Amino acid sequence: MFLRIAACLIVGTLLLARAGAAEIAVSLESGRTLTGTVSAKTDDAQLWLASGSGGLKVLRPIDWDRIVSAEVDGEAVTIEQLRAEQFDLVEPDVRIRSEIIARPVRQASYEEETYVPRLASLDVSATLENWDYDIIADGLVLTIDARDQYGRTIDLQGQYEAELYGLKRYDFYTVPSQRGVVSTRIGRWGGKLDPSDGTNSVRLRFQGWNPETDDSFAPNGLVKVRIIVPGQGVYERKADWVRIRTWSPYRDYSELNQAPNLPYLRR
Secondary structure: OHHHHHHHHHHHHHHHHOOOOOOEEEEEOOOOEEEEEEOOOOOOOEEEEEEOOOOEEEEEEEEHHHEEEEEEOOEEEOHHHHHHOHHHHEOOOOOOOEEEEOOOOOOOOHHHHOOOOOOOEEEEEEEEEOOOOOOOOOEEEEEEEEEOOOOOEOOOOOEEEEEEEEEEEOOOOOOHHHOOEEEEEEEEEEEEOOOOOOEEEEEEEOOOOOOOOOOOEEEEEEEEEEEEEOOOEEEEEEEEEEEOOOOOHHHHHHHHOOOOOHHHOOO
């Protein structure tokens, strides 16, 4: 206890002895180090450091809670000691020709100063869409939702590969081991991602088979997606039970009863 009191008295004496001419160096959370002399504008909320020479002086405000370490003329002191002796370190109030106050509009937090976007969450979904003049769906819209370590959406730059699988019905005697139903790849796509507002949307147009007009396919399928992001890795996702044929009670009834499907096919 005695040694602690003696140390405080020694530091306090050092600060008082250097009043008006002490050089202050403070290190911030962001890693920056600022130097200067204490200005008379210093209060309990902010430490104001003055730097410059001649007729030009720059005043810089620093929040006390952003300071992690401090030195007075090269001697390390604690933040509490610096705050206790701040007014004894104020330089003489001398009128100068020009004074610039570097007052930021808003001081960025430590996370914002060191923010580097990193892909931390990735999700995909697919919906059935129609892009032309008729009433038959033309393909799927694949939506890729990418988020960073803070849960904010980010734009992806990279490559994508997508495959669509569906259950196709065959004659029972051709594939009896699978009871006449086989998982079949309907289409395969790939290309570059085109980011837009943090959500990447890709059109997957039906290729050789169109489940909308081929009733041998089940109405739902599986979409497998592989995304390559340079510098971050390769990600694989899937969207199951995706609707690949428009729900239509009339058409389903017509197909079950082997009736013409004229309202849905242009003949």
